[in-house]
Structures are given as structure tokens and as C-alpha cells.
Amino acid sequence: MTMRNLTACLxxxxxxxxxxxPAYAADTDIIIVLNEELESIDPCMASKxxxxxxxLQNISETMTELSPTEGLKPRLxxxxxxxxxxxxxxxxxxxxxxSDGTTLDAGDVKHSMERVVSTKISCEIGxxxxxxxxxxxxxxxxxxxxxxxxxxxxxxxxxxxxxTIVPAETPEEFVQNPIxxxxxxxxxxxxxxxxxxxxxxDYWGAEPEVTKATYLFRTDDAVRAAMVKTxxxxxxPVISELDATxxxxxxxxxxxxxxxxxxxxGVAPLDDVRVRKALNMAIDRDAFLGTLIPSDAxxxxxxxxxxxxxxxxxLTPTAYDPEGAKALLAxxxxxxxxxDAEITLIGRxxxxxxxxxxMEALQQMLGDVGxxxxxxxxxxxxxVDLYSQPFAEDRGPQLIEAMHDNAKGDPVFTMYFKYACDxxxxxxxxxKAEDLIARATAATGDERAALWKELFAYLHDDVVADVLLFxxxxxxxxSERLDFKPTIxxxxxxxxxxxxxx
Amino acid sequence: MKTFIRKRAVASGLSLIGLIVLVFFLSRLTGDPTSLxxxxxxxxxxxxxxxxxxxxxxxxxxxxxxxxxxxxxxxxGDSIRKARPALQVVLEAFSWxxxxxxxxxxxxxxxxxxxxALAASRVGGVFDRIATFFSLIGASAPDFWIxxxxxxxxxxxxxxxxxxxxxxxxxxxxxxxxxFIRPFGLILQVVRGSMISSLSxxxxxxxxxxxxxxxxxxxxxxxxxxxxxxxxxxxDQAAGMLNGAVVVETIFGFPGVGKLMIDSILQRDFAxxxxxxxxxxxxxxxxxxxxxxxxxxxxxxxRY
Numbered sequence: 001m002t003m004r005n006l007t008a009c010l011x012x013x014x015x016x017x018x019x020x021x022p023a024y025a026a027d028t029d030i031i032i033v034l035n036e037e038l039e040s041i042d043p044c045m046a047s048k049x050x051x052x053x054x055x056l057q058n059i060s061e062t063m064t065e066l067s068p069t070e071g072l073k074p075r076l077x078x079x080x081x082x083x084x085x086x087x088x089x090x091x092x093x094x095x096x097x098x099s100d101g102t103t104l105d106a107g108d109v110k111h112s113m114e115r116v117v118s119t120k121i122s123c124e125i126g127x128x129x130x131x132x133x134x135x136x137x138x139x140x141x142x143x144x145x146x147x148x149x150x151x152x153x154x155x156x157x158x159x160x161x162x163x164t165i166v167p168a169e170t171p172e173e174f175v176q177n178p179i180x181x182x183x184x185x186x187x188x189x190x191x192x193x194x195x196x197x198x199x200x201x202d203y204w205g206a207e208p209e210v211t212k213a214t215y216l217f218r219t220d221d222a223v224r225a226a227m228v229k230t231x232x233x234x235x236x237p238v239i240s241e242l243d244a245t246x247x248x249x250x251x252x253x254x255x256x257x258x259x260x261x262x263x264x265x266g267v268a269p270l271d272d273v274r275v276r277k278a279l280n281m282a283i284d285r286d287a288f289l290g291t292l293i294p295s296d297a298x299x300x301x302x303x304x305x306x307x308x309x310x311x312x313x314x315l316t317p318t319a320y321d322p323e324g325a326k327a328l329l330a331x332x333x334x335x336x337x338x339x340d341a342e343i344t345l346i347g348r349x350x351x352x353x354x355x356x357x358x359m360e361a362l363q364q365m366l367g368d369v370g371x372x373x374x375x376x377x378x379x380x381x382x383x384v385d386l387y388s389q390p391f392a393e394d395r396g397p398q399l400i401e402a403m404h405d406n407a408k409g410d411p412v413f414t415m416y417f418k419y420a421c422d423x424x425x426x427x428x429x430x431x432k433a434e435d436l437i438a439r440a441t442a443a444t445g446d447e448r449a450a451l452w453k454e455l456f457a458y459l460h461d462d463v464v465a466d467v468l469l470f471x472x473x474x475x476x477x478x479s480e481r482l483d484f485k486p487t488i489x490x491x492x493x494x495x496x497x498x499x500x501x502x
Numbered sequence: 503m504k505t506f507i508r509k510r511a512v513a514s515g516l517s518l519i520g521l522i523v524l525v526f527f528l529s530r531l532t533g534d535p536t537s538l539x540x541x542x543x544x545x546x547x548x549x550x551x552x553x554x555x556x557x558x559x560x561x562x563x564x565x566x567x568x569x570x571x572x573x574x575x576x577x578x579g580d581s582i583r584k585a586r587p588a589l590q591v592v593l594e595a596f597s598w599x600x601x602x603x604x605x606x607x608x609x610x611x612x613x614x615x616x617x618x619a620l621a622a623s624r625v626g627g628v629f630d631r632i633a634t635f636f637s638l639i640g641a642s643a644p645d646f647w648i649x650x651x652x653x654x655x656x657x658x659x660x661x662x663x664x665x666x667x668x669x670x671x672x673x674x675x676x677x678x679x680x681x682f683i684r685p686f687g688l689i690l691q692v693v694r695g696s697m698i699s700s701l702s703x704x705x706x707x708x709x710x711x712x713x714x715x716x717x718x719x720x721x722x723x724x725x726x727x728x729x730x731x732x733x734x735x736x737x738d739q740a741a742g743m744l745n746g747a748v749v750v751e752t753i754f755g756f757p758g759v760g761k762l763m764i765d766s767i768l769q770r771d772f773a774x775x776x777x778x779x780x781x782x783x784x785x786x787x788x789x790x791x792x793x794x795x796x797x798x799x800x801x802x803x804x805r806y
Contacts, residue, residue: 192757
């Protein structure tokens with residue numbers, strides 16, 4: 001190749017490369033890298049973490065909003081009141097417009113409510129928050145709507161913090177172009193590659209600082225962390241603990257998840273409270289912290305995180321006492337309880353980092369005090385079948401590892417499912433617990449908090465319902481140019497309006 | 503030639519039908535997608551409703567009959583996860599994989615043939631040593647390790663190329679380079695071996711005796727005759743890439759068909775699994791046909 005040819009070739013390559021280079025972005029544009037692609041962009045799926053991080057309060061807003069610091073506050077609804085008989089009246093904020101230019105009215109709220117529970121599509125919000133509840137919306141006037149719940153829901157205003165509001169014209173099928181009242185509008189969705197949100201000029205609320213947000217998807221933890229480090233991205237809401245090494249950019253936050261072993265109390269020897277106590281005393285929880293579990297995790301005394309109403313600060317995690325556990329087992333054995341029976345310890349593959357090692361350590365600790373356990377790890381699908389009712393008739397005694405998420409601030413999203421006789425994932429049936437769940441669910445205010453508190457103490461100290469492990473933490477990496485700290489909400493949403501620049 | 507193509511098409515068609523039947527029933531053996539799709543707390547009614555909407559309550563043979571009927575009209579059904587036609591989802595992903603595979607295989611083929619031929623021309627020489635080194639790396643270092651180390655070194659430390667993504671030509675350098683190493687090492691060894699035997703054959707000695715220079719001997723006389731086994735290996739490697747370079751696609755955020763297939767299997771998104779298998783099987787069938795035809799072009803003794 002002659003020198004002239006070589007120069008031409010290099011120039012050509014340089015031109016081709018520059019032609020593909022992206023235009024320089026504005027300083028107030030940000031890039032967020034998520035750990036999995038969004039399978040759907042429909043607002044009724046926003047209770048899924050990754051979908052919520054794009055849609056919730058950015059594209060679609062809710063009637064009320066739960067803040068980790070301020071509690072439940074107004075969003076699209078300015079106020080609400082209990083009309084009795086299970087009916088709540090909501091007054092909408094006037095002058096709110098959707099990104100398609102139409103004005104928000106009570107008819108939109110009615111349609112949004114009916115759509116999430118429609119039998120024509122499987123909306124995650126409907127399945128997760130409105131299963132078993134019949135909500136009948138009645139339009140009072142353009143800006144007033146009554147929602148009657150059967151059975152009555154004292155926390156209906158809290159439930160409304162999950163319902164994304166869409167225009168009344170939205171079809172009952174998954175949409176590809178979500179329309180909402182939020183400060184941002186979806187301007188580009190390249191399936192599998194990126195999603196772009198642009199700030200709206202006609203938003204009804206305060207104007208956020210971020211002008212444009214691009215969401216990218218990378219499965220690998222190390223790649224996401226590297227992207228923020230090199231400046232290719234500004235926020236990675238989820239990075240691995242191993243990569244969280246830079247105090248200037250890496251933050252841990254309570255991610256509202258709690259790990260535990262669900263005890264199946266329907267099968268001996270787990271129906272004996274001494275055996276359940278021994279299970280708890282056999283676990284050296286401190287040994288996990290800073291080793292297999294991040295050191296910022298908190299030892300749990302309830303299945304809901306400490307920011308939940310009614311959380312009981314008087315409870316202390318069961319202390320590690322292998323000798324005590326052995327004594328309890330000996331006592332139970334003397335009474336004819338089959339404590340030598342093989343207990344299946346069931347774990348969920350990939351449920352959280354190091355889950356397999358945690359399960360192996362638990363098996364070892366239980367073995368040390370005399371339990372005879374067999375460890376089995378399952379993929380999600382099989383695990384859900386084992387975790388949920390109806391249970392197999394011929395099952396042996398089982399301890400099932402699970403991680404439960406309740407970021408909603410009220411135990412009602414947890415307690416019925418996990419502890420009531422008919423709860424989908426309940427391994428127990430206790431008359432007093434049943435009564436407390438029913439009363440707390442129906443109560444309001446201080447009485448509600450007191451009843452939940454009583455229930456937590458009863459389950460932890462008297463029933464010894466499960467082997468509670470840890471309130472978990474997540475890790476985020478945030479670029480130094482941003483003024484943003486992740487909170488417990490970062491597990492389910494990422495409000496662009498809360499992101500400021502330094 | 504036409505008879506050959508027709509026969510191959512019929513044989514491949516039968517294999518595809520067998521594949522559809524096998525994959526349909528095998529994927530159903532893994533269970534019901536309901537518990538994976540709905541939240542863990544979803545009520546029994548929600549689960550029942552989901553099964554009804556997606557026809558999962560029908561007897562398996564009825565489901566198969568519906569599926570077979572739709573596939574005949576090239577309708578693979580909708581992806582449960584993405585609520586879009588499965589074929590559309592797969593074709594979008596496949597176009598990425600096809601481009602990645604085409605670019606990589608083109609570079610690999612050209613480089614492997616040149617280096618392999620030069621290595622064979624002087625056994626034990628510089629090119630031969632380089633060839634052995636690359637083959638060793640390709641055979642021994644796992645893709646994911648090379649990929650992560652490449653990102654840490656070239657993107658984070660040196661800042662030369664982006665860590666991942668697809669936006670510009672710069673984004674293609676690392677994934678193509680990582681994908682390049684393994685087939686390059688392998689094909690290079692095949693070219694080298696095949697060339698050594700060609701270069702020691704009688705016609706090469708004759709050419710040398712007639713005073714033909716070293717370059718024409720290597721690239722004109724010996725190479726063409728050494729290409730048949732090479733083409734077979736190239737086809738084999740390209741087929742592997744068309745199935746999706748799962749590791750590279752996952753790490754570099756390439757929205758290709760390999761990652762899509764793995765995700766769909768884990769999420770029991772049956773329509774997408776079946777559509778991916780059909781599309782990649784078709785592509786491999788077409789590629790094998792082209793390879794068979796290229797034998798005839800390279801070696802006039804082969805006639806179909």
C-alpha cells in the first residue's frame with residue numbers, strides 16, 4: 001500500500017467514525033443503566049422494579065405518594081376523606097394534563113382502576129395490590145371520585161400510591177407508548193437497547209432539573225459499575241457489593257427486602273414451638289454480617305423493614321445459643337416429638353448474592369445442634385410452586401428460604417399473605433394471629449399501629465413463626481456530578497425530579 | 503444442482519418439523535409460566551385468570567394443535583413477557599446477532615487464512631509462533647474473562663473504547679475482538695495444517711521446480727486446494743455464532759438472539775423460544791447450503 005493510499009484509508013476511517021459519534025449531550029441530560037431490559041412499558045406493570053424505575057412518577061403519576069421521610073402525601077389527588085362503608089372520596093388536583101394534551105378528570109381515574117383489574121390483560125399492579133379486593137369507582141364530578149372497596153380498605157389512600165393513572169382512552173391491552181401526567185414523556189424506545197424520556201414543557205407541577213434521561217440495559221454487574229466510572233452512565237441503581245468500593249460514588253441503601261426461612265408448621269416436628277425456637281437459636285446471625293451478607297444489613301425481628309408502621313422496636317433478634325437449642329431439642333425428643341426427622345431446606349437460586357453459600361452455612365449451623373437437614377436449591381418457577389399454597393399433601397417437614405419486599409410502609413401487604421390461615425405463602429394457622437391480622441387490617445391511625453405491633457411481638461416471641469434473618473441492603477453507584485442519594489424507594493422507583501446537579 | 507437444493511430443502515423441512523414438535527413438548531415439561539410471570543403474592547384468582555388468557559388451561563394436545571396451525575401461517579403467537587408478536591421480537595434480535603456474526607467471521611476468515619498460510623510457509627517461524635499463541639489463548643481463556651478484562655483495561659483504565667452498548671462503531675470493537683479470538687485460533691490451526699500438507703504435495707514441488715515465486719505458490723496454488731476443510735470449520739463456527747454469542751451479548755449489552763433465547767427459556771416465554779429456534783434453524787440451514795455449494799465452486803471435481 002502506498003503512503004497516499006494509507007492516508008486516504010485512515011481519513012476514510014476517521015470520517016466513518018466521526019459520522020457515527022453521538023451528538024454532545026446537554027449537561028442536564030443523564031444516563032441511567034438498569035440491570036435488565038424492560039419487558040413492557042405499560043403503566044399497569046409499574047410495580048415491577050425495573051419498569052417502575054422508568055415509569056413511576058416520571059411518565060405516570062399516582063393519586064397519592066408514599067415518601068420515606070414524609071409518609072403518605074398528595075400527588076394527583078389534593079385530598080381524600082373516608083365516607084364510611086368502605087368508600088373513600090378523592091379530590092383531584094385541577095388543571096393537570098396528560099402528555100397527549102388532554103386534561104385529567106375523574107373518568108380517567110375510574111378507567112385506570114378498572115383497567116388494572118381487567119380480565120383482558122394481566123396487570124402486575126392489579127395482581128399485586130388489588131387481588132381479592134373489589135373496588136367500585138363512581139365519578140361524582142370532573143374532579144371528584146368515590147372508590148368503594150369490598151372488603152373495606154382502611155389503607156385505600158395508601159393503595160392508591162400504587163395505581164398509575166392513564167387516560168380513559170387507553171385500551172385494555174398492553175400499550176407501547178404510555179401516556180401519563182408525569183413530568184416526562186417517552187420519546188424513544190429501542191427494544192432491548194434504550195429508552196429515552198424527555199422533560200415536558202407543560203407539566204402541571206414544579207419543573208425538574210433533569211432535561212432528558214436515557215435508560216440503558218446491562219446485565220453484568222461489573223459492566224454497570226464500569227459505565228458510571230468511565231462517565232458512560234450517571235446512575236446504576238443496582239451494582240454488586242464487590243464493586244461498591246468508592247465511597248464518593250457508591251451508596252448502600254435499605255432495599256425493603258427481608259430474608260427468612262418460612263417454617264411449615266403443618267408437619268412434625270416443626271409444629272412444636274420448642275423445635276422452632278431451637279431453629280432460631282441455632283443460627284449465628286452475626287457470623288453472616290460482613291461475610292456472606294453485606295455488613296449494613298440489619299438482623300430482622302419482623303418480615304417488614306423498620307420504616308413500616310407498627311414495627312416493634314422492643315423485639316430483639318434471637319441470640320445465638322447452640323447449647324440452649326440442643327437442650328430444647330432434647331426436651332422435645334423426650335416428649336416424643338420426631339426431632340430426628342429429615343427437614344428439607346429449600347433455597348431459591350440467585351435470589352440474592354451468595355444465597356447458595358448462605359444456605360450451606362445455615363445447613364451447617366442447624367446440623368451442629370442436631371437437626372437433620374437436606375439442602376435443595378430450586379429455580380424460581382419450581383420454588384414459587386413449593387412456596388405457595390396449595391402445598392403437596394405428602395410433603396415432609398420444610399424450611400423455605402424466601403426474600404420478601406414491602407416498601408409500602410404498611411404491614412397489610414405482608415401479614416395476610418404470610419401468616420393468615422388462607423395466606424398464599426403462609427406456613428401457619430393460629431387463631432390469635434388470625435384475629436390480630438383481621439383487626440389491624442380494619443383499624444386506622446394509632447390503633448392500627450398498636451395492633452400490628454402486638455402481632456409482630458406475638459409472632460416473634462410466642463408463635464416463633466419463622467426463622468427471620470436480615471433486612472437487606474442494595475448498592476448503587478451515582479456519578480459525582482449528581483446530587484442524589486438512593487433511598488428505600490430506589491428499589492421500586494427512581495424519580496428524575498428528585499435528581500439535582502452539584 | 504437444482505435437485506440437490508430441492509432434496510436439501512425437503513430434508514431440512516422435515517428436521518424443522520421434528521424440532522418444532524420436540525421443542526414444544528420439551529419446553530412444556532419445564533412447567534407453567536404463570537408463577538414466573540405474576541408476582542409471588544398474586545392471588546389464586548389472578549393466576550387462574552392468567553392461565554385462561556394465555557390458553558394454558560387447555561389440554562397439551564389442544565395447545566399443540568393451535569400452535570401448529572398458527573406456525574403454518576408463520577404466526578408464532580405473542581410473547582407473554584413482551585406482549586408483542588414473538589417473531590417480531592426474534593427478528594429484531596436476530597438482525598443484531600447476524601451483523602455481529604458476519605462482521606466477526608469476515609475478519610476471522612481473512613486474518614486466519616493469511617496468518618495460517620504464512621505460518622505454514624515457515625514452520626517454526628515468527629508467524630507460526632504467533633499462530634500457536636493465539637490458538638492457545640482462544641482454546642484456554644473463557645469468553646467472559648477475556649471480556650471483563652478487556653473492559654477493565656481498554657475502557658476503564660485506558661479509556662480508548664466504550665465499555666458496552668451499540669451506538670457507534672467504537673462500541674463494536676471490544677465485542678468483535680472478544681468474539682474473534684476463539685474461532686481465529688481454531689481456523690488458523692486448520693489453515694496451517696491443511697496448507698502444510700498442500701505445500702508438500704507434488705504439484706507444489708513441480709511449481710517450485712518451474713521457478714514460480716513463493717507468494718503465488720502459497721496464495722494461488724496451495725491455498726485453494728487447502729480450503730475445503732477450512733470452509734467446513736468456518737461454517738461450524740459461524741453456526742455457533744448464529745445461535746447467539748450469549749456471553750458476549752450479555753456482557754456488552756448486545757440485544758442479540760442468544761441472550762433473548764436464554765432469557766425466554768428462564769422465563770418460560772414459549773412463543774419466543776420456539777420462534778428463536780425456528781429462525782436460527784432456518785439461518786443455519788441456509789448457511790450449510792451455501793457452504794455445500796461453495797465446495798463445488800472451489801473444487802470442480804465436486805458436482806451435485
